[in-house]
Amino acid sequence: MTLFALSSGLVKWTTASDSDMDLVLNVADHYVLTPYVYPSSWPEDGALRQIISLLVVTNLGAAVLYLGLGWLSYHFIFDHNLMKHPQFLKNQVRREIKYAMTSLPIISIPTVALFFFEVRGYSKLYDHVEESTMGWPFVLLSMISFLLFTDGCIYWIHRFLHHKSIYKHFHKPHHVWKIPTPFASHAFHPLDGFLQGLPYHIYPFLFPLHKVLYLALYIFVNIWTVSIHDGDYRVPGPLQEVVNGAAHHTDHHLFFDVNYGQYFTLWDRIGGSYRNPSVLEGKGPLDCIRRLTAEGKMSANGANTNGHTNRHANVSSTKSKEE
Numbered sequence: 001m002t003l004f005a006l007s008s009g010l011v012k013w014t015t016a017s018d019s020d021m022d023l024v025l026n027v028a029d030h031y032v033l034t035p036y037v038y039p040s041s042w043p044e045d046g047a048l049r050q051i052i053s054l055l056v057v058t059n060l061g062a063a064v065l066y067l068g069l070g071w072l073s074y075h076f077i078f079d080h081n082l083m084k085h086p087q088f089l090k091n092q093v094r095r096e097i098k099y100a101m102t103s104l105p106i107i108s109i110p111t112v113a114l115f116f117f118e119v120r121g122y123s124k125l126y127d128h129v130e131e132s133t134m135g136w137p138f139v140l141l142s143m144i145s146f147l148l149f150t151d152g153c154i155y156w157i158h159r160f161l162h163h164k165s166i167y168k169h170f171h172k173p174h175h176v177w178k179i180p181t182p183f184a185s186h187a188f189h190p191l192d193g194f195l196q197g198l199p200y201h202i203y204p205f206l207f208p209l210h211k212v213l214y215l216a217l218y219i220f221v222n223i224w225t226v227s228i229h230d231g232d233y234r235v236p237g238p239l240q241e242v243v244n245g246a247a248h249h250t251d252h253h254l255f256f257d258v259n260y261g262q263y264f265t266l267w268d269r270i271g272g273s274y275r276n277p278s279v280l281e282g283k284g285p286l287d288c289i290r291r292l293t294a295e296g297k298m299s300a301n302g303a304n305t306n307g308h309t310n311r312h313a314n315v316s317s318t319k320s321k322e323e
């Protein structure tokens, strides 16, 4: 879960001590929050005001980003044929959205605590490229460093969440969706979502990071999180070996203990959990649907030959080590 950092970057820029203020929130603060919402006696840098603003902006930003990116992906990228798969659940999309929208406000509470420390100046975020000793090369370097740091952290947090004594309490809800849609991207138990988003929040406390880059990276990681659930399995040839895309993450949902990664396959290879995506071997969910249709076990509209829709069927076409 990564939506919240975006809001954090925005809110920080609205504090009086910052010169590089974000246009959108600056406008919101200038035209809405200060004149109409908060009493004039309440200074913009008051702690309680900052916490309330963070909670509101964080929750609004999370909902808009999750639903907006999810909707775009669902309508323009997600292959709706996947909904015919035997392991696609009844009312799954509605259930994914409901689960995510229930968890996001809970996740926002510890997240806002971290944002508050960020807003109060405890992080290593900086405003201007000149503030870095290495200038632009450092901006590029920190982009790579951010992706590698968070990728490694998320891999091990994700493996920890799969530990048999932890899994059923916190991570199992995300694995209910064997054939995920883009709306499964943020459908996590609150603790699961917070822990998997934690590396994004920790990074700017440990390493210097340009604020605009921070914002851009968070938009990117949210798009990425949606994209590995979008059922678009294409990855440019040379990148197939190194990038953990939807093809890889689909196998994580289907086979449970493989391909834990976020962006790269690096840690799965080091940790011995890499699996060549079944999609790339002609054994993916869409291949399964085609096979069942050809064998006469499923009609073209996704109903099995007994007349029941496959969304209701308790058919397992893949072996999972989950239970």
Ligand SMILES: [Zn+2]
Binding pocket: 158, 162, 171, 175, 252
């Ligand atoms: Zn998992």
Ligand SMILES: [Zn+2]
Binding pocket: 174, 180, 184, 185, 229, 249, 253
């Ligand atoms: Zn997932």
